[in-house]
Amino acid sequence: MRLHAESLVFDAYGFAPRAAIDGEAVRAAVEAGASDIEVQDLMEEMSMTHPVINPNKQADFEAAWKASGVTCIFQNAGEEGQDPLRLIKRLARFTYLTDMLPETLRRTASPEDIVAAKEQGKHCLYLTGNGVPLTQQWVSVQDELRYVRIFFQLGIRMMHLTYNRRNLIGDGCAEPSNAGLSDFGRAVVAEMNRLGIIPDVAHSGWQTSLEAAQVSDCPVVASHTTCQALHNHIRSKPDNVIRAIVDTGGYIGICCIPRFLGGKGDITAFLDHVDYAVRRFGSDHVAIGTDVAYTSRASAAENRKIPSSGRRRDRWEALWPDDPFVTTPEAIESLSWTNWPLFTVGLVQRGHSDDDIRKILGGNVLRVVREVFKPSFNKPENRG
Numbered sequence: 001m002r003l004h005a006e007s008l009v010f011d012a013y014g015f016a017p018r019a020a021i022d023g024e025a026v027r028a029a030v031e032a033g034a035s036d037i038e039v040q041d042l043m044e045e046m047s048m049t050h051p052v053i054n055p056n057k058q059a060d061f062e063a064a065w066k067a068s069g070v071t072c073i074f075q076n077a078g079e080e081g082q083d084p085l086r087l088i089k090r091l092a093r094f095t096y097l098t099d100m101l102p103e104t105l106r107r108t109a110s111p112e113d114i115v116a117a118k119e120q121g122k123h124c125l126y127l128t129g130n131g132v133p134l135t136q137q138w139v140s141v142q143d144e145l146r147y148v149r150i151f152f153q154l155g156i157r158m159m160h161l162t163y164n165r166r167n168l169i170g171d172g173c174a175e176p177s178n179a180g181l182s183d184f185g186r187a188v189v190a191e192m193n194r195l196g197i198i199p200d201v202a203h204s205g206w207q208t209s210l211e212a213a214q215v216s217d218c219p220v221v222a223s224h225t226t227c228q229a230l231h232n233h234i235r236s237k238p239d240n241v242i243r244a245i246v247d248t249g250g251y252i253g254i255c256c257i258p259r260f261l262g263g264k265g266d267i268t269a270f271l272d273h274v275d276y277a278v279r280r281f282g283s284d285h286v287a288i289g290t291d292v293a294y295t296s297r298a299s300a301a302e303n304r305k306i307p308s309s310g311r312r313r314d315r316w317e318a319l320w321p322d323d324p325f326v327t328t329p330e331a332i333e334s335l336s337w338t339n340w341p342l343f344t345v346g347l348v349q350r351g352h353s354d355d356d357i358r359k360i361l362g363g364n365v366l367r368v369v370r371e372v373f374k375p376s377f378n379k380p381e382n383r384g
Contacts, residue, residue, distance in 0.1 A: 003354055004069050004344040008118045010362030011073040012253030012289030013202065013223035014337065016094070016105070016125060017064035019050040019057040020298035023305025030307055039309075041089065047295075048093040052100040057296065062104055064294040067338040071118045072108065074223060074289070074365065077156065078129030080163040080317040084147050087133050091154060094125060109155055111370040126369065128158035128200065128223070132169060132188055141184060145191045157369065158198040158223065161185065161212055162205070164319045170208035173234045174319040180207035186215050193218045196374030202253075202289070206241050213244035219368045220248045224255040224289035227273050229280075231262025234321065239280065246285040249371060251364045252277055253289025256335035258327040265331040267339070271346045274360065283356035287364045294337045 021043050029042055051061035077094045078087040098107035106124040108114050117124040133147035148159075161181075162172040169185035171178055181189075189212055192199050199220045201209035213220045222245055228236035235257070237245070242252055254273045258265025261273060277286040334342075347357045 001341060001345075003348070003357060004341045004361070007344070007358045008072075008115070008362040008366060009068075009070045009340060010114070010126075010287075010365040011070055012221070012251070012287040012365050013076065013128065013200075013255075014073045014290045015076055015293035016048070016073060016097070017051075017061045017294040017337075018047040018296065018299070019054070019061060020296040020302045021046040022050075023302035026306050030309060036309070036312060044090070045093060048090070049097055051104075052097060058101070058104070060296050060298075064338055065105075065123045068294070068340040070123065070340055071362065072114045072124045072126055074128050074158060075125040076130060077125075077127040078131055078159075080130045080160075082131045082134040082136060082167060084133040084135075084151075087129055087131055087151070088154075091127065091129070091151075091156070094127065095155075098125060107155065110375060111366060111373055114366065114369075126157055127155045128160075128198075129156045130160050130163055132159050132161065132192075134168070141187050144184070145187065148188070148191050148197070149195055152195045152197055156197065157373065158200050158221070159192065160200050160203055161188065162201075162208060163203045163317050165317060170212070171205035172208075172319070173203050173205050174321065175205055178205045178207045180205070181211035181215070185212070189216050192216075196372050198250075198368065198372050201245070203235070206238060209237060209241045210244050213241070213248050213250070216248055218248070218372050219250035220245050221250040221253065221368060223253045223287075224257075224291040225252055226254060226257075226260045226262075227252075227276050227280075230273055230276055231260070231269075233260050233262070233323075235260045242277070242281055246281045250368060251285045251287045252281075253287040253365075255289055255291040256337075257291055258331040258335065259323055259325040262325070265325065265327055267334040267342065267346060269331075270335060270343075271350060274347065275350055278352065278356065278360070283352070283359050284364060284367075286360050287362070288343060288360060290335075290337055290340075292335065292337050 051058040077091045108124045133151050161169050164172040164174040166175045170181040200223045202222045202224050226236040228238040261269040263269035
């Protein structure tokens, strides 16, 4: 526990603690005829920002941070997709959250801000997006890339190249074709390298992930994934892909999603993946990207207040093949976000050295963000 408390714990991909929604307010919106998108946005805004306006929710929010011992989260601050207006919504919510709770949570813009937060006993967010912002006008490659720079200026330091489905960059992990990175995708990676944004292939297809690593001049990561050698799942990565990522200087972040881990899908299965990755690829290239969040214990009661809207169509990005894995409540609870100290206990019990554990808990993520970050990136190229 002392090792955990002393370490800089940096979640390689995750979510700040989520507040309970206001079930009555959501019910009123549904009964007034709000669309599915309106309801989703309302619920997300409540869960992400209500610690600002409700003292009880703020106390719950702070208690979850304290229990976890996490210093920094590589925070998902973008919705799945490429439309800049869609991507900016979560970015705005976490900007608001950190602006309004500066004594509780900081929004960091550089690696050294994260180090300073640890030294001062504070918690912070380092922002990632779930997509590359594109104009989608397809006038020219240069025109399509201009919002990448803008989102860097807004604080985004890592971006998913794809999310499950195919886009103009490459194939997502759920596409059966596994076609790889496009020529435009190569231009995207080059622009991210130039600006100092980490390419994240967690939701990319295996060939897309491999080719992104091969063409990148900077470290590439799979921020929240698992090892295909232990459990074959679309969200896992095979050894050759992990090796390519490692060869860039990047890391793989082992996630806390039971169905991605296989076995019993619990903390033991999670630690098995960490062990395998360390043995196979070295302790310098393994992290923990939980992909889960603490959710207020009041959430269940509030959620029950929302009337059912009947059957809904699957969301576009929810492209998953049939998966017979049965997730148990026990598995989920053993991987709870507030169980971060138990991850450290498990690593100690598995025989990892203190130095290696510090790397896995956050040192490797910090190393990569330091290597990629460019405080004074190049001026826009002359594209006339």
